[in-house]
Amino acid sequence: MKRVRRARVFSTLEGKDRLASRWLEPLLGLLLGLALGLWVAWGLAPRAQVDPSPAALRADYKDEYRLLIASAYAATGDLGRARVRLNLLADPDPAAALLEQSERALAAGASPQTVFLLSMLAGAVQQPAATSTPPDATASLPAAQPTATPPSFRLVVQQTVCDAALPAGLTQIEVRDAAKQPLPGVTLLVTWEGGQQRLNTGLKPELGAGYADFVMSADFVYAVQIPPSGEVAEGLSLPVCMDDETGGSYSGGYLLIFEQK
Amino acid sequence: MPRWIRFALFLLLGLAAGLVYGWVISPVEYVDTSPEHLRADYRADYVLMVAETYASSRDPQAAARSLSLFSPQPPAAVVFEALEYARSVGYASPDLALLQFLLTAMQTYPGAVP
Structure with missing residues (x-):
């Protein structure tokens, strides 16, 4: 009776071993292959994700x-x-x-x-x-283009500046909002015969957030506007200033102030 | 079927699954890249930003520096490539003019970028 039981027990164990062997080896092969594949795909020869943003x-x-x-x-x-x-x-x-x-x-x-x-x-x-x-x-x-209606500006000050300490032809521009506060980031268009240049306020913060300037040449007459529809400061040419002490003359500049309507 | 053949078949099956997953389903994502690896349209727009800034500042050294961060190629070559791309996809005339302006500046810019 005991021998029969032992034989059954051994038979069951052998069956389990066969079963384990039957499924374990393929499973190990599958997992090993998967690991190998991921190692190749991610480490050894990764497929480059082209054109990153x-x-x-x-x-x-x-x-x-x-x-x-x-x-x-x-x-x-x-x-x-x-x-x-x-x-x-x-x-x-x-x-x-x-x-x-x-x-x-x-x-x-x-x-x-x-x-x-x-x-x-x-x-x-x-x-x-x-x-x-x-x-x-x-x-x-x-x-890509913005669709906002741009603000309009009026020219409130256009005056000659006679200061021998300043560079000849220096045109100083200040742009303010409707509350008369300096307005940074405003693009100004300076035009002259055969040329134009864009300026932006605020690039010299030490002189004010709404400040911009440029130096005129004696050869041209300039106009300054805040595009697209602002009032134009025109007829800007090198003004002649008199030195009271020496009686001589020197080239002055301008001060322009634009204010948002 | 011999056991080793069955093992090899499952190994190959796993290998294929790993490759498909790693190359197709979840490929390596590049992070922390440099600008030179950007897609052509992004590269062209980067150069256009330099051109927009240069048109206002007229500072060729700053422009060359920005371009050198972008690519080890000479600045003029980078701008030329961007201009060619911009022409091919039909950038607006003002943008093309800005790129052309920058290209001219970089072609005549003598200084190497420090």
Whole structure:
């Protein structure tokens, strides 16, 4: 009786071994193959994810990218395009990212212009978008255009400045909002025969957030306007100033003040 | 079927599954990349930003520095490539003019970027 029981027990164990052997080996093979495949696919020969977006940039490059967006915005005043570009970086809050970067730049001793550019764009993007449609990050970037109605400006001061300490032909411009507060980030258009130049207020923050300037040449007559429909300061040519002490003359400049209507 | 053949078959099956998963379903995602690895349209827009800034600042050194961060190629070559792309996809004329303006500046810019 005992022998029979032992034989049954051994038979059952052998059956389990066969069963284990039957499934264990393929399972081990499968797992080993899977691990090998993942090692090859992720480590040895990864399939490059081609064409990453700016969101994949390293943190320091993202900082450079943001600063470049801010510089381009200061140069063009194109907030729509700046918003699209910021969206490409996939920051959860682009304005907060700009402010945080400007604070880091300030702490690191970066130039005031860098801090100002970042802060200015942060302030601009915090304002409600011009349209209810969010910028489409996949749209063709250069095609993106803002649809807001631009503010109009009037020329409230156009006066000659005679100060021998200033560079000859220096034209100082100040742009204010309707509450007479300095307005940064405004693009001005300076034109002369055969040429034009765009200026932006706020790029010399030490002289005021709404300040911009340029130096006139004696060969041209200039006009300054805040496009597209602002009043024009025209007929700007080098004014002749008299030096009371020496009785001689020197070239002066202008002060122009534009105010938002 | 011999045991080793069955083992090898399952090994190959696992290998194939691992490759499909690692290459197709969940490929390696590159993070912390440099600007030179951006897609062509993003690269062109990066250069356009430099061109927009340069048109206002007229600072070729700053422009060259921004471009050098973008690519180890000479700045003029980077701008030329972006301009070619911009032409091929039909950028607006003012944008093309800005890129052309920057290209001219970089072609005549003598200084190597520190």
